[in-house]
Amino acid sequence: MRFEISFTIGAFDDAADAFSLATSYLKKPLTVIKSPISFTQGVWISDYNDVQKTLSSNKDDCFSLHDGSKISDLDVVGNVNAIVYWRDEGFSTDVIAMEILDDSFIDLSAFIEAAAIRKFNLGMIYDAHKANWQNEQIISNFEAYGKSLEGRRLISHPYWTPKVGFTVDIRNNPGRHVQTHNMRLMAAPEMWFGPGAWGYFEESDVLAFDKALKKEVVAPGTIHIKLFDFKEWDYEARPILEIQSAFRQCTDMDAIEEKLNAQLPFPPVY
Incomplete structure (x- = not known):
């Protein structure tokens, strides 16, 4: 874990x-x-x-x-x-x-x-091996492990394409795990939104997500939310992707990610 x-x-x-x-x-x-x-x-x-x-x-x-x-x-x-x-x-x-x-x-x-x-700002729990496929960009890695590219959009990436050719567009994956300004961001199996998160997220939006398995205040200004068990066999199973997508929509996570990326001194590389 x-x-x-x-x-x-x-x-x-x-x-x-x-x-x-x-x-x-x-x-x-x-x-x-x-x-x-x-x-x-x-x-x-x-x-x-x-x-x-x-x-x-x-x-x-x-x-x-x-x-x-x-x-x-x-x-x-x-x-x-x-x-x-x-x-x-x-x-x-x-x-x-x-x-x-x-x-x-x-x-x-x-x-x-x-x-x-x-x-x-944000804490999270996940299985690194399973989450990797929601974040993998290099096509040869999919081929090496016999993973299908079906449903994955391929793009010309400004950094990777000159080195390895087209890459997988992870922006379409609701489980993507990214480093952005001030935090690492992911619709992870379990998350803790800390006191620093509320400068970006709305506490009411996080608490409003009604598909969570668990929601609780665990410390001042800190909310723990569980979307699914981190031991789930396949993070790219449709029910998992659907709950990740719904959570991102409920909390406006995509827009927050873009806002944070805009504060970086360089363009994001995914």
């Missing part, structure tokens, strides 16, 4: 500050950290406070953590519990992403409550 949460850039003072939040609600210890400046090859974690001090003094802007038995375990997605933080200056976004194997890893509810204090 992938959990991902995005904040407007500046929610964290630095990577050390993000490390503090990311590790405060763990139920089991992490074993390895890797970062581009302080821990370039990956090292075993012996003391969280020492790690935090090192990240701060060296001014790292990203890190990855996992609880595996080998330093290289992070390279195999789905084998270990993991946390990654990065700051994306171009999109003005701070992101924390977690690979969660089961409930024994982290108290996610407590983490979300703490993230709400920092006014996160």
